[in-house]
Amino acid sequence: MSNKVRLIKKTSRTFLLTGLVLAVLSTIALFFYTKYQLENELEEVLYSTEARVENALKSGKTVGSLPPILEVNEVKSLKDRVLKDTVIYDPSQQEMELFREYSNYRKINGKNYQITIREMVVESEDFLIAIVLSNVIIFGLAFVFLFYFNTSRNLQLWQPFFKNLEQMKRFSLSSKAPLELVESDVLEFSELKNEITTLTNKVRADYENLKQFTEDVSHEMQTPLAIIQAKLDNIINSQEINEVQFIQITSIQKDIQKLKQLNKRITILTKIDNNQFVTVENVNLTEIINNKVESFKELKMSKMLHASNDMLNITMDPYLAEILINNLISNAIKHNNSEEVITIVSDKSSFVISNFGEKALEHPSKLFHRFYRESNETKSTGLGLAIVKKICDLYQFKVSYKFEKMHHFFSVNFSTK
Template sequence: MMISGAALYFYTKILLEKEIEEELYSNKARIERILAKEGEFIDFESILQVKKVQHQEAEQLQDTLIYDPSQNEIELFRQLSGTKIINGTNYKIIVRAMIIESEDILYAIVFTFFTIIFLAFIFLFYLNKSRNEKLWKPFFTNLTKLKNFSVRSDKPLQLVDSEVLEFHELHKELKILTSKIQTDYKNLKQFTEDVSHEMQTPLAIMQAKIDTVINDGEINETQFQQFSSLQSDISRLKQLNKKLILLAKIENDQFTTNEVISINKLINDTVLNFKELFSIDFLIEENATINVKMDLSLATVLCNNLLSNAVKHNFNNQSIDIKIFDRKLQVINAGEEMLSRPDQVFERFYKESRQKESTGLGLSIVKKICDYYHFVPTYSFETVHHSKKTRGRHIFQIDFSDYKD
């Protein structure tokens, strides 16, 4: 439209100039006829002039600036001048016509075009807006339903159909996909629960039979050692099964009962339980109070796993330090050197210890619980020089600052 506006400007200007020139030639011819008939002609100020001259002059067409008394300003005129012998007298005839200024033409065209563009914009904007709202309404409605969709729900995803072919295809595929996801989730959940339940019974029977064989007293020392090793393996397998089930439940968001938990109280209670099992000193330093809203069983598992990991990997039964400060919990145990792959310490089945009772899932459960409640778990190692001795310390920290209720 801008290009066509410029073209229209020049085209209109050329047309006006041609029309003015045609008018000038027509007026000059009229004056010549009047002079031939009447022999005289009265001038009209700046518009028409007739005067007698001695010499012939060529016809000339040009622009000129002339003061216009009616407008009280200098105006631009198109002027046609030339001589003509009429009844034996040589007359110079000058006719003029005021030219519409280019600026006026330009302003008129620009104003017209901008008005048209503005009105077209308003019309198309509201037309497209209303049309797009109607067109996209099913899409955004379905998007909201997808955001609120849960695989744990028994109800199928109900989507709004659309007349748009692409949205209709998307709607159909999403219904198929979400239905399959719900079915797969239910099957996997059922399988996990069945495996957990079915494994516990044969493991318990195996352990009971081994206890019976051992208690009969008709076995030698070698057999006793072998049966004891089997019992340890079965016990470890039961622990592994329970922890895997716990991880699956956390991932499936099956812990929905939340209450305000005092981390300080829970840590103190957990330490009392550990003191009954292990002859290790636990030094608790509390400089702050941490309360979070979470499932009590998960909070207990979190504290138990942190302390259990510290006990299992503690060096020379040194004291374990527990610090609570600035919405952070630190569990510190002695160690000879830093872990070789500290970035993997919270991954499943990662372990550097050779202890058989370690499943490699304790810290991964800690990480999963922290992710579930937006806590931040970290590991670091520091070397402390004390009494001319160098002591290494593994520091496991839980930052509750990003906790969201």
């Protein structure tokens, strides 16, 4: 992804680039235009000097020559006038200088004259340097003034937008505090503020409705499930049933338990999404792990070994800590070979659990997605690991998975640094 640029920098950069291009183009145009004007002025001086010399000769005055500036010579025949550049040695500068030379032929008082006038041309390099320096100084000062004026003006103009943007960044569905949006005299910013207010109010209303709906459905499901379970127990206890009926009722009971578990886990996910777990305590995860391991050992569900290198104390909600450890251990038991040992290793900042596996997962990237199951043969809700990921995201823990040496490894790094 390319680096993003702030709006003020973007507009200022555009302003500077545009100004630079205009400055260069104006400098070039000014150079050629001024050079053209100076050449015209120089030629006018040459023509004017020639007219004065011609008038003096017509009046019978003697006009002396001042080489190489002015030369008046009698010639035998008249020729076309010549206007050209020439190079003449300048004894004052002791170097060759560029002159503009105008040579014209006139017949005055019955005599043919060649009148030659020369004027020194300003050197182009000096001329260009003078123009560039003056333009750089003028445009530089103008740029500095306009840049800071434009930037400060833009900051003032966009201030309501930036403040409203900060408010949007702090917007939270779980908070009922209204957004403190800033009004602006700019029509578009004012319309944006009104649309943001309308949108956030609608989102909050929809969120509250969805939250209430989820809670109501979760609550209402518990009662009919409990009633169905009680009626099934009455059927089993009050009358004799054959083997087929017993199998069917047992299957119904398992489905009821699955629905209860699914309802419970969806409720947990919803509460995490709604930031309803606000209790924060120093939790001894090492003790929770030991208790869970002993409980599962008593049920003889699997062989487990816990190696603790140091006490693992984490600041979080105690209930979520229980769910985190329980879901990881339950997942390992569910997918483990009953003859293999489940190994748990913990230290002061991490937790690793491993169980035997015949092959690696086909889609490990989807492992923490809701309702994802690698195989339909596994009787699970597909929410256990999703809850683990949601809890880790809530507290900025890092959960990861890998497959090595015929074992699945789930790791949780509790360090938030």
